[in-house]
Amino acid sequence: MLLLLFYHFRQLLSRLKDVQLIPFYITTALFFVVCKPHLDYPPETFLTAALKILPIISLAGYLIFNFNDATKSQGIYTNMITCGLLVSVLGDICIVWREVLFLPGVYFFGVAHMFYSLGLLTTYGKSVNKALFAYLAIASFLCIAGGIDSWFKIGILFIYNCLVTNVGFLGVARYEQEQSLSAKLAAYGGVLFMISDFVIAVDRWKFGILGSEFVVMVTYYGAQACLALSTLNEH
Secondary structure (H helix, E strand, O other), rough: OHHHHHHHHHHHHHHHHHHHHHHHHHHHHHHHHHHHOOOOOOOOHHHHHHHHHHHHHHHHHHHEEEEEEHHHHHHHHHHHHHHHHHHHHHHHHHOOOOOHHHHHHHHHHHHHHHHHHHHHHHOOOOOOOHHHHHHHHHHHHHHHOOOOOOOOHHHHHHHHHHHHHHHHHHHHHHHHOOOOOOHHHHHHHHHHHHHHHHHHHHHHHHHOOOHHHHHHHHHHHHHHHHHHHHOOOOO
């Protein structure tokens, strides 16, 4: 087991050292330096929106540049993750204006999670974690629903919560089947998305969380990067 973990760690470092990821690192650092999410919510400006989406666009460009259709399923998976990243850009723009465009942002991210799920379904097999993720979906929904005063929003939240939890479940299910670095990254990506969105929901509808925006953006960029890197073949 230790040898397997060390092998995966070395593989992960080799992927993270890819010079083609430098635009992602630079644009991510730029967002945190300029927008300062560790201090407060970034200002609702076009500059914030532009800086926020640049890391996601760089990841999409990375996938397009490294597209590998060696197998049909791998090509479909890469295409679905790329589509999810591009739709996420629209969601990111909306969420910047969190008071007036929050729901449209949720819609876009819901579509993005549909793309991620479709991609992960190409690698799906049997899983022993169905019940666990079903409980997580129910528990997280019940935790948040009481703070929302609109049945319409509760319905939207329920659907979205199912979608993001499904991405986490399918990512973990892929790792159960493959035990590869790519599968592990898919699992990390799905779970990080669940954490990011849960923090957003608690901070918005239950109680304020100190440094919530920083936690959200770290886990969000981490989730998108893990899903993007999970498309690459093992070397």
